[in-house]
Amino acid sequence: MDEEYDVIVLGTGLKECILSGLLSVDGLKVLHMDRNDYYGGESTSLNLVQLWKRIRGNDKPAESLGLSKEYNVDMTPKFMMANGTLVRVLIRAGVTKYLNFKAVDGSFVYNSGKIYKVPATDVEALKSTLMGLFEKRRARKFFIYVQDYEDDDPKSHEGLDLNKVTTREVISKYGLDDNTVDFIGHALALHIDDSYLDKPAIHTIKRIKVYAESLARFRGGSPYIYPLYGLGELPQGFARLSAVYGGTYMLNKPECKVEFDADGKAFGVTSEGETAKCKKVVCDPSYLPDKVKKVGRVARAICIMSHPVPNTHDSHSVQIILPQKQLGRKSDVYVFCCSNAHNVAPKGKYIAFVSSEAETDNPETELKPGIDLLGPVDDIFFDIYDRYEPINDNEQDNCFISSSYDATTHFETTVQDVVSLYKKITGKELDLSVDLSAASAASEDA
Known part of the structure; x- marks a missing residue:
């Protein structure tokens, strides 16, 4: 303990473990x-007895629910985009060699009381029962524009500077109706509110391209992948990575009090009477409660079932997004x-989070x-937890x-926080130019 470190990381949640691995x-x-x-911290995985307790x-x-040890119930379950930022982080760090992934069967969106497969390409738009005939044609043209768009090819821009025009303006050019805009913005671009409509369209277009590219990577019905045995494998994978590069891990260390000098700068962490010195401290909100503010709460239901979600083509793994407008919510x-397809429940059992x-x-x-x-x-279990964000300089x-984990069931917001913290x-950008074939090698469904 009485050594000096560049960084002390407090908490073994997923974000902290990713940063620990990258910094090592x-x-x-x-x-x-x-x-x-x-x-795992707040992103730990529990067996059935631990969940009950x-x-x-x-x-x-x-x-009747089966053996406790056959359950791996993630407390913050999130799928990852096969071509997304988190997969690039995993590959850059070399963590994929510790993990096995499997494609997620289905990606659906709720509309007018029913659920539909999310169409992400021009071909899927024409087949989708989510839209009427004329709307399908308009959506097809929009998807062709998105698929063909390249930053460095002005011909693909169709006269639009996406860094200046808003998403609302692009959508109005194609005449898409409100229901179509709803699923494009929330189930494809994965925005968590409608503020994106009045921001530069480039962000939304790139998000839709990542979704479509991810869908094309694996021959599944969704753009998502998920580790076998659940997300609990991820923090441990990054912990192993950090250890390989000389990182030191200490679990079960009580208190973990951050020490500050007269100028208010953190210089170390004390536990059990010993102080380890450092230049920087990285932690989750629970370790420095005076430097965070409560920004909301996440409500969730954890359900154990003996069947797949109805109307999802018997998918063993699935995400469904219910856009706020469809429910009259914010x-x-x-x-x-x-x-069991991802080894997180006994055969014949399904774990669903809402x-x-x-x-x-x-x-x-x-x-x-x-x-x-x-x-x-x-x-079924009901649970509410507070969500915090830092307010310190x-x-x-x-x-x-x-920041605390939000309600989303995908990693797009989580990994943005990691990249920003890194x-x-x-003081430098995280290099995410990697060979994505490594993710294919780590996937059973590649």
Whole structure:
């Protein structure tokens, strides 16, 4: 403990483990500590007995649910885009050699009381029952424009400077109706609200391209992949990576108090009477509660089922996005479902999460539209947790604090936070120019 480090990382949540691994690969001397005796923090995975204990205290799960050890229930379940930023981070760091991925079966969107496969290309637009005949043709033209668009090819821009025109202006050029805009913005571009409509269109177009490119990478019905045995494998993979590059890990370290000098700059962390010195501290919000603010709450239902989600073509793994406008809400509702296909439940059992930003104190009512899509459930838990964001000036105090995990069931917002923190810590952009064939090699479905 009484050594000096470049960085001390507190908490073994996914964001902290990714940063610890990346910083170790960069040659920094890293000490990684956690007050818990397990990896994962708020993004840990639980077996069935642990899940029951966490949410219901001393109650015991029914024997009909199967063996506890066959469950790996992620507390912040999120799928990753096959061609997305997180996969690039995994490859850049070399963590893919510790993991096996499998494609996710389905990606769906809720519209007018029903769920539909998300169309992401001109061909899928023509086949989709989500739109009428004339709207299909308009959507097809829009998707062709997106697919053909290249930054360095002015001919593909069709006279539009996407860095200046808004998404609303581009959409109006193609005459798309509100329902189509809804699924494009929320289920394809994965925006969490409608503010994107009045921002430069380039961001939305690039997000849709990533979705379509991810869909093309694997022969599945969605653009998403997910690790076998769940996300609990990811923090441990980055921990192994950090250790290979000289990082030091210490679990079950009580208190972990950050020490500050007279100028308010962090210079070390004390635990059990010993102080490890450092230049910078990286942590989740729970370690520096005075330097974060509460920005919201996430409501979620955890459901155990004995069947796939109805109307998803018997998909063993699926994401469904219920756009906010369809529900008269300010926030989208997300459905995540996984099963034995990814080794997270016994054969014949399915784990579904329904989540959203909480807008009331009644999660049962808020999440009902998503829960209603699941059909009968064997058991259901309701849970609400607070969401925090940092309010400190890291240049003044040398502290780099991650944001809490949001309600989304994909990694796009999570990895943006990681990339942003990496730049603040190191002063440089994270190099994400990687060979994506490494992800294919790590996937069973490549």
